[in-house]
Structures are given as structure tokens and as C-alpha cells.
Amino acid sequence: MLKEKLKDKHIILASGSPRRQQFFEEMGLDFEVRLKEIDEVFPDHLQAEEITDYLAELKASAFDGELKENEILFTSDTIVWLEGKALGKPKGHKGAVEMLQSLSGKTHQVITSVCVKTKYKTAVFHDITHVTFATLSDAVIEYYIEHYQPFDKAGSYGIQEWIGLVGIEKIEGSYANVVGLPTQKVFEWLDRL
Numbered sequence: 449m450l451k452e453k454l455k456d457k458h459i460i461l462a463s464g465s466p467r468r469q470q471f472f473e474e475m476g477l478d479f480e481v482r483l484k485e486i487d488e489v490f491p492d493h494l495q496a497e498e499i500t501d502y503l504a505e506l507k508a509s510a511f512d513g514e515l516k517e518n519e520i521l522f523t524s525d526t527i528v529w530l531e532g533k534a535l536g537k538p539k540g541h542k543g544a545v546e547m548l549q550s551l552s553g554k555t556h557q558v559i560t561s562v563c564v565k566t567k568y569k570t571a572v573f574h575d576i577t578h579v580t581f582a583t584l585s586d587a588v589i590e591y592y593i594e595h596y597q598p599f600d601k602a603g604s605y606g607i608q609e610w611i612g613l614v615g616i617e618k619i620e621g622s623y624a625n626v627v628g629l630p631t632q633k634v635f636e637w638l639d640r641l
Contacts, residue, residue: 450638451476457641460521462507467608467628468524475635484510488525488536497574499534500525500561505572508563520638521565526628528603530556538604544593547604548611552584556603558626564637573637575630577621579607584615 459479461472472479490502507523515521528535530550538544561574592611598604605611607619607626624631 449476450635451478453641454478454520454638456518458516458519460511460515460519462511462521462523465524465628467606471624471627471629471631471634472522475631477638482511482521486510495532496529496534496557497559497561497576500527500559500574501563501572504561504563504574505570508565508570511565515565515567517567519566521563522634523563523565524560524629526558526560526602528556529559530554530603535603537602538599540599541593544598544604545589548584548589548592551581551603551605552589553581555580558603560625560628560630562630562634562637571637573630573633575622575625575633577619577623577625579619579626580617581615582617588615 459477460482461469461479462482462484463469464483469481486507488503490499494502503525504523507525508521511521535547538547555578558577558579559574561572564571592598596606596609596611598606607616607623619626622630622632
């Protein structure tokens with residue numbers, strides 16, 4: 449559906465995430481993956497979606513002055529927000545255990561921001577999904593970390609993996625957003641072009 453509308457556009461996804469790449473494929477988009485290294489550091493005063501909005505835009509700013517007339521760049525950032533604190537990717541096994549223990553039996557927010565940049569303008573939008581974990585035993589946490597190695601995931605978990613099947617009681621909002629991209633909002637943005 450979007451392919452015809454976007455036939456004169458060149459879409460660039462600046463994300464190494466296989467999950468985001470899969471979403472773009474499943475949405476029927478032709479795209480190129482173009483990566484740039486950036487230091488994902490944000491000012492301490494930022495809260496919740498301010499953090500992901502800032503980081504998504506920071507990732508896009510690495511392409512300043514490079515985009516051609518017909519190119520549309522997408523960057524994205526996801527955090528898990530729990531009790532006023534951002535949980536990023538864990539630092540090793542111990543960090544993953546601590547994160548999952550902190551999420552156990554509680555509701556947190558998964559916030560994903562998307563920055564869309566063309567040669568002439570930049571737009572940032574985000575989505576927030578509420579995720580409630582059941583109480584996770586130490587055995588469940590250890591099994592998950594050992595078998596799924598969630599070290600590249602915000603909050604130390606992937607909802608699409610085993611932990612999502614056995615550990616999540618409910619979600620309110622977009623499932624795709626928890627996986628790492630608010631696909632409905634991305635589609636809506638592209639459809640309005």
C-alpha cells in the first residue's frame with residue numbers, strides 16, 4: 449500500500465535493531481539500513497519521553513547535511529521507565545538480574561520515540577505502552593537470561609521472547625511499541641505524505 453505512494457522516496461532506517469528492520473519489512477517498505485555511531489548520552493534533567501525524543505533526534509542529527517531531496521531518515525530510541533527512572537540496556541548478567549527483579553510484580557512504561565528527518569524538516573513523535581509483569585521467581589529470571597541473553601534490550605527483556613509469554617500479565621497500548629517501534633504511528637506518518 450505505501451510502496452506506490454513512496455515510489456519516489458528513498459527510506460533510510462538508521463537502526464541496527466533486527467526487530468525494527470523486520471517491522472519495516474513487514475510494513476512493505478523498501479529501505480536501506482545506514483548506521484552511524486553516536487554516544488547515547490542525554491542531559492540528567494530529562495524525564496521519560498523527553499529522553500527518548502532527545503536521543504532519537506540526536507541519532508538523526510548525525511545525518512545533518514547528508515540527506516538528498518528524496519530521502520526520508522528514521523531513527524528511534526526505546527527506554528523502559530520505572531518509578532521515575534530510565535532502564536536502558538543492562539551491563540552484563542548481574543545488571544540484567546537486577547533490572548528484571550525491579551520490574552517483577554510492577555507496571556512500567558515502555559517509551560519509544562521516532563525521529564523522521566528529510567533534507568528540509570524534522571519531526572519527532574513517541575508512544576507509551578504500560579506493561580505489567582507478574583512476580584518473577586529467581587529461577588524464571590535466571591532461565592530467561594541464560595537462554596535468551598537479553599543484553600541488547602532496554603529493561604533486559606524482549607516481550608516477543610519466552611519472558612513475554614510467561615511473565616507478562618497485561619499490556620495497555622501498542623505491542624509493537626514494546627518490541628521497539630510504534631508501527632501504527634510510523635504508518636500514519638508515512639501515509640500522510
